[in-house]
Amino acid sequence: MSQGTIGLLGIVVMLALLALRMPIGIAMLLVGAIGFSLVHGLQPALHMLGSYPYGYAAVYELAVIPLFVLMGNAAAVSGMGRDLYATAYAWVGHWRGGLASATIVSCAGFAAVSGSSVASAVTMGRICLPEMKRYNYDDRLATGTVAAGGTLGILIPPSTAFIVYAILTEQSIGRLLLAGFFPGIMLAGLFVLTIAIWTRFRPELGPPGPVVNYRERVRTLGRAGPMLGIVIATIGGIYLGIFTPSEAAAVGAFLALGYAIWRRTLGGENLQFVLLETVKTTAFVFLILIGALVFGPFLALSGLPQQFAGWLISFELPPIMILSCLMVLYIFLGMFLEGFSILVLTLPIVIPIVQALGYDLIWFGVLMVIVLEMGLISPPVGINVFVVKGLVPDVPLAKVFAGIMPFWVAMLVALVLLIAFPDIALILPNSMFK
Numbered sequence: 001m002s003q004g005t006i007g008l009l010g011i012v013v014m015l016a017l018l019a020l021r022m023p024i025g026i027a028m029l030l031v032g033a034i035g036f037s038l039v040h041g042l043q044p045a046l047h048m049l050g051s052y053p054y055g056y057a058a059v060y061e062l063a064v065i066p067l068f069v070l071m072g073n074a075a076a077v078s079g080m081g082r083d084l085y086a087t088a089y090a091w092v093g094h095w096r097g098g099l100a101s102a103t104i105v106s107c108a109g110f111a112a113v114s115g116s117s118v119a120s121a122v123t124m125g126r127i128c129l130p131e132m133k134r135y136n137y138d139d140r141l142a143t144g145t146v147a148a149g150g151t152l153g154i155l156i157p158p159s160t161a162f163i164v165y166a167i168l169t170e171q172s173i174g175r176l177l178l179a180g181f182f183p184g185i186m187l188a189g190l191f192v193l194t195i196a197i198w199t200r201f202r203p204e205l206g207p208p209g210p211v212v213n214y215r216e217r218v219r220t221l222g223r224a225g226p227m228l229g230i231v232i233a234t235i236g237g238i239y240l241g242i243f244t245p246s247e248a249a250a251v252g253a254f255l256a257l258g259y260a261i262w263r264r265t266l267g268g269e270n271l272q273f274v275l276l277e278t279v280k281t282t283a284f285v286f287l288i289l290i291g292a293l294v295f296g297p298f299l300a301l302s303g304l305p306q307q308f309a310g311w312l313i314s315f316e317l318p319p320i321m322i323l324s325c326l327m328v329l330y331i332f333l334g335m336f337l338e339g340f341s342i343l344v345l346t347l348p349i350v351i352p353i354v355q356a357l358g359y360d361l362i363w364f365g366v367l368m369v370i371v372l373e374m375g376l377i378s379p380p381v382g383i384n385v386f387v388v389k390g391l392v393p394d395v396p397l398a399k400v401f402a403g404i405m406p407f408w409v410a411m412l413v414a415l416v417l418l419i420a421f422p423d424i425a426l427i428l429p430n431s432m433f434k
Contacts, residue, residue: 023287062286074260080227091220093212094212099137104191106149107120111154118153121149139392141206148404157181173245178239183366183418186414229255233255323354323419326353326354370415374415382404
């Protein structure tokens with residue numbers, strides 16, 4: 001049996017294990033170890049299993065993962081989400097569809113301290129959905145807004161998806177985090193524009209809320225101050241070269257914990273929640289990374305990624321057409337697979353193609369994260385849709401999926417804009433590392 005055939009068989013077995021609901025990290029570890037032993041021998045495989053997991057998990061730079069996760073969990077219990085929504089509500093709540101726009105703005109703000117789409121959707125959904133229901137917002141607009149706004153959690157830094165992508169592709173974590181900032185702001189703006197257009201033609205979907213006087217609006221800005229301070233300290237510190245990503249994560253976690261203590265929201269059950277969720281999320285991500293560390297060398301030794309890249313490029317298609325095909329493939333995969341699974345399964349095969357085409361891997365990482373965002377709200381598996389459905393059990397699932405479609409189109413527009421104008425993603429990292 002040729003090495004390429006072994007690699008292809010390994011992918012088939014991997015997909016079968018995932019279909020049987022085996023955790024992605026364990027499936028990659030198992031298939032990678034067995035495949036590596038078939039290609040390279042049993043002793044090298046045992047040596048890899050004995051040394052790689054600890055040696056990899058003990059790397060200092062990976063401290064960025066638990067620290068950013070801790071920062072997001074502390075922010076979730078500190079009341080920052082409610083403060084952000086109150087600020088956005090005061091400034092734009094009186095527009096037609098204003099409560100939905102305020103939800104998007106507050107989701108974008110909370111994404112800057114959480115790094116998780118599910119956490120953003122749950123936190124902001126609990127705050128925003130009752131308000132929109134109180135003002136008779138259509139269920140499609142209300143649920144679609146929360147589901148789509150939550151996806152900003154993996155695009156606006158700090159993003160766990162960017163960190164995993166950086167590790168798997170050996171790119172700079174700092175550059176990737178900065179690369180997601182302007183695309184995240186652009187996508188949030190496109191979501192607000194989508195709401196404005198939707199309610200312009202269907203005003204009954206999102207009636208305006210009460211007008212808040214100017215003095216009260218200014219006062220609410222102070223409530224958003226802690227979140228803004230954490231964002232400036234972390235992302236601004238990375239951009240200015242004051243902190244490494246790990247140091248910035250430590251500073252952000254310290255500030256978020258300090259704010260939660262000051263607000264007296266970190267006692268008892270909340271402290272237990274913050275610590276347990278941080279440990280569970282960190283263990284989940286590390287298991288995936290260790291599995292990918294074993295599965296990746298197996299695929300590389302099989303030669304399958306290089307063969308596939310050579311086969312695809314042999315068609316002599318324009319690079320933009322190959323890139324478009326990859327994006328369509330990722331959109332399709334996002335309908336059935338979870339985002340992290342897509343990352344770790346496809347990157348070893350796709351990255352050689354992207355490099356052969358001459359595309360920037362930082363820019364491609366932003367495209368990938370946006371496509372993963374689209375998967376988070378795409379039927380039939382869209383995780384964020386089911387998260388929102390859990391918050392409003394009386395709303396039919398079909399209505400939630402109907403509500404996300406205009407936002408899905410906005411994501412597609414963002415993807416096209418980033419392909420046409422790569423500098424939207426690259427201007428910050430390039431200016432930092434000149």
